[in-house]
Amino acid sequence: MKVRILINLKPGVLDPQGRAVHHSLEGLGFEGVEDVRIGRMIELDVADNTSDAALDDMCQKLLANMVIENYAIEKLDQVEPA
């Protein structure tokens, strides 16, 4: 089973990297960009019987830092036909 973990900064946590990219987009002349927040995407290939609880545990213990980040889990095989 392929699983995609999307990790982003919690609202309110300053994202200096996103701010720098925002400035660059404006510098390139793109208008109407209100905000840029940069996160991380991790793809896992795990056994089909991997439980949701185990995936949560992986995110909370290592993949995300719960002090500053939120995560979302997408099971790709269930949303995309093979």
Add this chain to the structure above:
Amino acid sequence: MAFKSAVITFPGSNCDRDMAVALEQISGTAPIRVWHGDSGLPDGLDFIALPGGFSYGDYLRSGAMAANSPVMRSVAAAAAKGVPVLGVCNGFQILTESGLLPGTLMRNTSQNYICRTVPLKVEHTGTVFTGAYEAGETINIPIAHHDGNYFADEDTLDELEGEGRVVFRYFEPVNGSQRDIAGITNAAGNVLGMMPHPERAIEQAHGGSDGKRLFENAIAALVSA
């Protein structure tokens, strides 16, 4: 009684030798060098140091991989028993990632790697690390980091301040750290994480020796204990 300390080296640590030299010069006894994959620590340690560097190439997040290496379970067990643990720079990042200290260290708000000597205010002297300083004293210690921007939620920050656990503070915004925090301890006071490098300020040839008293105090307190 000889001072028995350990310096832990992770793949990508680069201040481990500086830390070992500082501990040996000041205590007279060379620290035991421990590799990250070692499952245990030597018995009867008086002091554990997690050095600076870029463990695991800062993969995932600074300190995140090292925090989950086998030796850190032994470090956590020793810390729970009251053994002093000093984490400097990447060592501080490892301590927050492992949960031994609250909060986390984010990218500097300037996006720049900052390498210079900065003045620090010693806020609290009631720890084994800071007992040789005067409360409110200004000391000059080098910093060298890209991810030194201390972040924790407001409740955690208030708790740290209220319990006297913010022991070192910058005099001015340096890297975006909330409340200009440079170093904090755990609730018991035996685990200190700090971004500045005291091991790089132990003799005049370094440009200053304000870091020396941190080690001297810890060693004197522990050897006489």
